[in-house]
Amino acid sequence: MHGADIEKIKREYKIDGEILDFSSNINPVMPDMIGDLIVKSIDNMSCYPDIEYVDLRSSISDYLNGQRNESSCLKTNYEHIAVGNGATELIFLITRLIKGKLAIVSPTFGEYARAARINGLDFEEVSFEYLLENIYRYDNVFICNPNNPDGKIRDLENLISSTNNISSKENPINIFIDETFIEFTDNHKKYTALNYGCSNVFVFRALTKFFGMPGLRLGYLHSNDREFIKQLNQIKEPWTVNSFAEAVGRQVLKDDKFIEYTRKYYESERKYIYSKLSKIKEIEVFQTQTAFFLIRIKNSIKSSQLKEKMLLKYGILIRDASNFTGLDDTYIRIAIKDRQKNEKIIRALSDVFK
Amino acid sequence: MHGADIEKIKREYKIDGEILDFSSNINPVMPDMIGDLIVKSIDNMSCYPDIEYVDLRSSISDYLNGQRNESSCLKTNYEHIAVGNGATELIFLITRLIKGKLAIVSPTFGEYARAARINGLDFEEVSFEYLLENIYRYDNVFICNPNNPDGKIRDLENLISSTNNISSKENPINIFIDETFIEFTDNHKKYTALNYGCSNVFVFRALTKFFGMPGLRLGYLHSNDREFIKQLNQIKEPWTVNSFAEAVGRQVLKDDKFIEYTRKYYESERKYIYSKLSKIKEIEVFQTQTAFFLIRIKNSIKSSQLKEKMLLKYGILIRDASNFTGLDDTYIRIAIKDRQKNEKIIRALSDVFK
Numbered sequence: 001m002h003g004a005d006i007e008k009i010k011r012e013y014k015i016d017g018e019i020l021d022f023s024s025n026i027n028p029v030m031p032d033m034i035g036d037l038i039v040k041s042i043d044n045m046s047c048y049p050d051i052e053y054v055d056l057r058s059s060i061s062d063y064l065n066g067q068r069n070e071s072s073c074l075k076t077n078y079e080h081i082a083v084g085n086g087a088t089e090l091i092f093l094i095t096r097l098i099k100g101k102l103a104i105v106s107p108t109f110g111e112y113a114r115a116a117r118i119n120g121l122d123f124e125e126v127s128f129e130y131l132l133e134n135i136y137r138y139d140n141v142f143i144c145n146p147n148n149p150d151g152k153i154r155d156l157e158n159l160i161s162s163t164n165n166i167s168s169k170e171n172p173i174n175i176f177i178d179e180t181f182i183e184f185t186d187n188h189k190k191y192t193a194l195n196y197g198c199s200n201v202f203v204f205r206a207l208t209k210f211f212g213m214p215g216l217r218l219g220y221l222h223s224n225d226r227e228f229i230k231q232l233n234q235i236k237e238p239w240t241v242n243s244f245a246e247a248v249g250r251q252v253l254k255d256d257k258f259i260e261y262t263r264k265y266y267e268s269e270r271k272y273i274y275s276k277l278s279k280i281k282e283i284e285v286f287q288t289q290t291a292f293f294l295i296r297i298k299n300s301i302k303s304s305q306l307k308e309k310m311l312l313k314y315g316i317l318i319r320d321a322s323n324f325t326g327l328d329d330t331y332i333r334i335a336i337k338d339r340q341k342n343e344k345i346i347r348a349l350s351d352v353f354k
Numbered sequence: 355m356h357g358a359d360i361e362k363i364k365r366e367y368k369i370d371g372e373i374l375d376f377s378s379n380i381n382p383v384m385p386d387m388i389g390d391l392i393v394k395s396i397d398n399m400s401c402y403p404d405i406e407y408v409d410l411r412s413s414i415s416d417y418l419n420g421q422r423n424e425s426s427c428l429k430t431n432y433e434h435i436a437v438g439n440g441a442t443e444l445i446f447l448i449t450r451l452i453k454g455k456l457a458i459v460s461p462t463f464g465e466y467a468r469a470a471r472i473n474g475l476d477f478e479e480v481s482f483e484y485l486l487e488n489i490y491r492y493d494n495v496f497i498c499n500p501n502n503p504d505g506k507i508r509d510l511e512n513l514i515s516s517t518n519n520i521s522s523k524e525n526p527i528n529i530f531i532d533e534t535f536i537e538f539t540d541n542h543k544k545y546t547a548l549n550y551g552c553s554n555v556f557v558f559r560a561l562t563k564f565f566g567m568p569g570l571r572l573g574y575l576h577s578n579d580r581e582f583i584k585q586l587n588q589i590k591e592p593w594t595v596n597s598f599a600e601a602v603g604r605q606v607l608k609d610d611k612f613i614e615y616t617r618k619y620y621e622s623e624r625k626y627i628y629s630k631l632s633k634i635k636e637i638e639v640f641q642t643q644t645a646f647f648l649i650r651i652k653n654s655i656k657s658s659q660l661k662e663k664m665l666l667k668y669g670i671l672i673r674d675a676s677n678f679t680g681l682d683d684t685y686i687r688i689a690i691k692d693r694q695k696n697e698k699i700i701r702a703l704s705d706v707f708k
Contacts, residue, residue: 007404024402035396042392045569046384047375050361085439088591111592118589215399215597235472237442238465242596243569 009317019311022334022345023319025148025181025292027212029265029338031258033251034213041247049239049246056241056249057081060220063253067188069195076194079226082233083249085240087180087206087219091142093232094176094202094221095119100139103131107149107324109178112142125325128154135163135173144178145193146185149321149333151288153182153191160196167200176202180219181290183210183259184266199225207245209291210262211252218245266291269336276346282353292335294321299353302329306352314348363671373665376688376699377673379502379535379646381566383619383692385612387605388567395601403593403600410595410603411435414574417607421542423549430548433580436587437603439594441534441560441573445496447586448530448556448575449473454493457485461503461678463532466496479679482508489517489527498532499547500539503675503687505642507536507545514550521554530556534573535644537564537613538620553579561599563645564616565606572599620645623690630700636707646689648675653707656683660706668702 006021050056057078064076084090088111095102095115104112106125116123126134131141141163146153160175167173177193182205185191193203206219218241223229241249252258270288277285277293284296297306307320321331334345360375404410411432418430438444442465449456449469458466460479470477480488485495495517500507514529521527531547536559539545547557560573572595577583595603606612624642631639631647638650651660661674675685688699 005405006401007408008406011408021401026400026402028400030400034399038396039389039393042389045388045567046380046382047360048378048380048568051359052362054361054365085591085594085596088593092591115591213399214402214593215600217593217596237439237446237469239442239568239571240439240594242439242571242599244598245596246569 006317009311013311015311015315017315020314020316020337020341020344022337022341023317024214025209025290025333025335026214027210027262027291028341029258029262030212031252031255033255034248037248037251038244041244044243044247047243049241049243051238052233053083053241053246054078056083056246057220059250059253061222064194064222067192067194069189069192072195074194074197074224076222079229080223082221082223082229082236083241084219084221084236085217086208086214087178087204089240090204090219090221091115091178092119093236095121096235097228097232098140098174101137102140102142103135103138105131105141105143105147107326108142108144109148110324112144112178113325127326128159132159132162135159136166139171139173141173141175142178143175144181145191146181146288146290148181149292149319149324149327149331150286150294151181151290151292152286153185153289155191156193156196160193160198160201163200164198172200174200174202176204179203179205180209181292184263184290186263186267186289194222197224199223199228202228207249207252211258213248216245216248217242218249266336269339269342272339273336273342273346277349280350280353283349292333295332295334297330297332301352303332304329306332309352310348314344314351316345316348318345360671363665367665369665369669371669374668374670374691374695374698376691376695377671378568379563379644379689380568381564381616381645382695383612383616384566385606385609387609388602391602391605392598395598398597398601401597403595403597405592406587407437407595407600408432410437410600411574413604413607415576418548418576421546421548423543423546426549428548428551428578430576433583434577436575436577436583436590437595438573438575438590439571440562440568441532441558443594444558444573444575444586445469445532446473447590449475450589451582451586452494452528455491456494456496457489457492459485459495459497459501461501461680462496462498463502464678466498466532467679481680482513486513486516489513490520493525493527495527495529496532497529498535499545500535500642500644502535503646503673503678503681503685504640504648505535505644505646506640507539507643509545510547510550514547514552514555517554518552526554528554528556530558533557533559534563535646538617538644540617540621540643548576551578553577553582556582561603561606565612567602570599570602571596572603620690623693623696626693627690627696627700631703634704634707637703646687649686649688651684651686655706657686658683660686663706664702668698668705670699670702672699 102123319333322329456477673687
């Protein structure tokens with residue numbers, strides 16, 4: 001079960017009306033240019049997308065060149081980029097390509113473990129602190145930064161430097177960093193692992209969350225090692241990025257106005273929601289640096305009960321976070337939506353716990 | 355190398371202008387309703403598609419219930435359908451799921467062998483005649499019907515009955531039939547393997563070819579065995595069908611007018627092109643029952659040379675068919691396009707061989 005399974009929930013609870021979805025961490029706003037871009041791309045559907053997606057990958061590399069710390073002199077081109085059907089396809093491809101033992105820094109997004117399991121990879125779910133001391137035990141690491149479900153940015157400096165003390169070309173330790181939520185973060189150019197030029201540090205992102213388009217299906221992977229991208233493309237299914245995603249991805253990353261607006265909106269909305277929810281004494285709200293809040297329920301109601309109550313009484317879907325490895329049935333996660341909807345969930349939670 | 359790699363070809367030959375693409379077997383016409391459907395679906399992009407795609411799968415099963423022989427009393431529902439990012443995703447998922455030895459009836463589409471190779475499956479490329487005598491040697495079969503690149507329909511009656519004489523629940527022999535080109539075929543309801551109710555006969559199709567939308571990315575698999583669909587969904591990446599494909603797939607299969615028009619167009623255009631091309635003595639044109647022609651060059655020019663000549667002199671891209679297992683450098687394949695374009699390739703080929 002993911003967040004975002006809203007149609008499944010509607011079938012399960014036989015709900016016909018609208019549900020306010022706070023279970024999926026999607027920007028409620030899409031860039032203005034989307035409508036025009038899609039309409040202009042309708043005819044493109046009659047052709048296969050470029051099987052090598054060169055122009056799309058070039059646009060992404062241009063974007064990433066503006067995403068680093070200002071002092072960085074690293075430069076990326078399209079050969080450093082692979083594209084996929086959301087970040088998910090890239091996660092599955094990576095778990096097919098890598099060998100040896102994988103550490104998944106937990107609690108976190110469930111698809112890393114699912115992909116590893118499906119592809120027969122030996123993996124362990126470990127805490128960040130444990131990993132820092134025991135990196136030598138592993139060949140590969142998946143880490144989500146900022147992390148889902150707690151919204152925290154991790155400083156990777158120590159992890160990467162201690163990895164690189166023991167990683168070698170013959171026996172590399174690869175670190176795969178899921179940055180699908182990093183663009184919501186203040187000063188994210190300081191935190192992104194794109195600032196590391198090492199061949200064993202990989203970054204993947206998507207248009208899903210920050211650009212508000214989960215239905216478009218576009219994710220991408222950055223590697224300093226062009227050889228890795230080539231290998232990945234060799235085992236990839238062809239044309240997994242559809243022609244709309246190809247067209248939108250080439251334009252939307254240039255929309256600086258949208259990007260700036262979104263970042264400022266989330267910065268202020270995080271403060272607003274935190275200030276409101278932290279007044280509810282029966283819950284503990286964790287500070288977040290991205291697009292959602294992890295919340296711990298202090299009193300006796302369980303996360304699954306709260307989820308059902310919020311759904312049936314208020315028409316609001318929250319994420320029961322009890323199935324994240326390392327969390328329990330006192331945890332829920334809620335997304336940040338537009339102000340009007342945020343007010344509704346604040347009122348509903350205040351009402352439940354009054 | 356596939357057909358349809360038109361952007362790659364343009365880069366390779368440094369061509370800026372338009373190329374007439376006869377290398378990909380795509381209907382040049384899309385249903386009229388597409389524009390409206392896409393525009394109406396723009397907002398859907400802001401949500402994840404239904405992770406179980408229940409409505410989409412229901413629309414597909416409704417469509418397939420009208421695709422059988424009239425005497426058939428078989429009925430399909432959404433639980434018999436899996437959807438994927440084109441037929442390609444389904445081919446890759448199937449090769450991940452099946453065990454034992456695979457026969458690929460060749461010459462044929464290259465992705466079956468590529469998917470089998472990537473997924474470490476033991477496979478052999480065999481002729482249909484060989485397979486008929488040796489089906490007991492295999493656990494699984496991939497067969498394309500009508501076949502790419504020769505355009506021939508195969509009567510599967512004998513294959514399926516001799517398979518079922520030795521296939522059992524404990525040791526099944528599974529037959530996977532790629533019917534992505536069958537809707538172009540006259541009387542295809544007679545030939546489709548949807549008429550077989552056995553649990554070891556699987557059919558997959560896509561909207562790519564007949565509905566003219568390779569960029570949309572929607573394929574589907576029909577199984578009489580709901581358990582197989584469940585297993586397949588368990589190893590599937592989530593949300594691989596984008597929200598436009600989800601919306602279009604729910605409507606476009608009901609467009610009987612488009613379907614009827616397309617079938618009639620291809621029926622008459624096959625005859626027209628055959629009558630014209632068969633006058634060129636230096637080539638042998640094979641009769642086709644679908645959307646493309648396989649052609650053998652009798653004189654000394656090689657398929658790769660002809661491809662280059664057609665491209666550079668006439669701006670026409672044909673498929674060099676020499677890399678199909680079992681064919682050689684005397685074979686090319688050309689798609690059927692609209693009448694105006696078909697006239698152009700007829701003129702160009704007549705000119706080359708005059």
